[in-house]
Amino acid sequence: MAAICSLYIINKSGGLIYYKDYGSGGRMDTNDSLRVASLWHSMHAISQQLSPTTGCYGIELLEADTFDLHCFQSLTGTKFFVVCEPGTQQMESLLKVIYELYTDYVLKNPFYEMEMPIRCELFDINLSQVVQKDRVVLLGR
Amino acid sequence: MQFFGGSEISPSPPAPTVSGNNAHMMYVFNRNGVCLLYREWNRPLHTLNAQQDHKLMFGLLFSLKSLTAKMDPTSAERGNLGVPQLPGQGCSFHSFRTNTYKLSFMESPSGIKIILITHPKTGDLRESLKYIYNLYVEYVMKNPLYTPGTPIRSDLFNTTLDQYVRSIA
Numbered sequence: 001m002a003a004i005c006s007l008y009i010i011n012k013s014g015g016l017i018y019y020k021d022y023g024s025g026g027r028m029d030t031n032d033s034l035r036v037a038s039l040w041h042s043m044h045a046i047s048q049q050l051s052p053t054t055g056c057y058g059i060e061l062l063e064a065d066t067f068d069l070h071c072f073q074s075l076t077g078t079k080f081f082v083v084c085e086p087g088t089q090q091m092e093s094l095l096k097v098i099y100e101l102y103t104d105y106v107l108k109n110p111f112y113e114m115e116m117p118i119r120c121e122l123f124d125i126n127l128s129q130v131v132q133k134d135r136v137v138l139l140g141r
Numbered sequence: 142m143q144f145f146g147g148s149e150i151s152p153s154p155p156a157p158t159v160s161g162n163n164a165h166m167m168y169v170f171n172r173n174g175v176c177l178l179y180r181e182w183n184r185p186l187h188t189l190n191a192q193q194d195h196k197l198m199f200g201l202l203f204s205l206k207s208l209t210a211k212m213d214p215t216s217a218e219r220g221n222l223g224v225p226q227l228p229g230q231g232c233s234f235h236s237f238r239t240n241t242y243k244l245s246f247m248e249s250p251s252g253i254k255i256i257l258i259t260h261p262k263t264g265d266l267r268e269s270l271k272y273i274y275n276l277y278v279e280y281v282m283k284n285p286l287y288t289p290g291t292p293i294r295s296d297l298f299n300t301t302l303d304q305y306v307r308s309i310a
Contacts, residue, residue: 005214006214026217028211028212032211032222035222036208036211036212036222039204039207039208039222040208042204043201043204043205043208046197046200046201047201047237047239047244048239049188049189049197050188050194050197050198050201051186051239051241051242052165052166052183052184052185052186052241052242052258053165053184053185053186053241053242054185054186054241055240055241056239056240056241056242057239057240058239059237059238059239060238060239060240061237061238062205062209062234062236062237063234063235063236063237063238064209064212064213064232064233064234064235065209065232065233065234065235066213066214066215066216066232067209067212067213067214067215067232069212083212083214
């Protein structure tokens, strides 16, 4: 199994705008992926309310029995989250790289409408290269 | 520590992870979502009243559990999202971390949920939660005057808990 199982990008209102699966136990169907994405959006918001101190920005890492979920929220409220094997390191930097790709190939694309599902060929190509490279690095260690 | 019945599930507390008191608060829920215990050690921010806060916490845990059960990448058959699951059924989670706190979660087979909120840099607390569950069994469940499903009012339990939490976090 690959280190990264899937990648989700959700817009600031909780709608799923990008979902990519990297060979895990069966792809989630479209309705379920949309539901999971909006559920994550709300859980992220509730976790900020329950903080014992001020300045909480929501869940960064969720450790489940069989996977880890790393989440990165950009300043504009777009959330990127990856599901990976438990204990995988350097997911924060991978999420930053994915965010960079998103700004370069999605936001700078004049035909892309904000908050809408991402259908950009260049983003797909570069993303798969980054994930591939990340896998090679993990295998090499 | 010597318990009355000599039960040796976890005879000594696990080694402390970090020194200094940085635990924020702790919740214990039963399987119906009743908050049996709420302890607070260091909580400067209160956004809601106590009852709303407990409800929100239970709702968060419930939803996160159904989320993790649905997202589990190791099993193909995951059922439907939002269907209530029995304790121990499906993929659960043991902690999550934000930039201001870390929440560690444990659920016993009878549906008792123990939640400890600590500093985000705290290490793995799974063993410590098991020990707290042990304290609960010894001081609360074995108390003949305690009615199950009611809030815990046991000074002995509270002081032991405070001592232990101070030693771990």
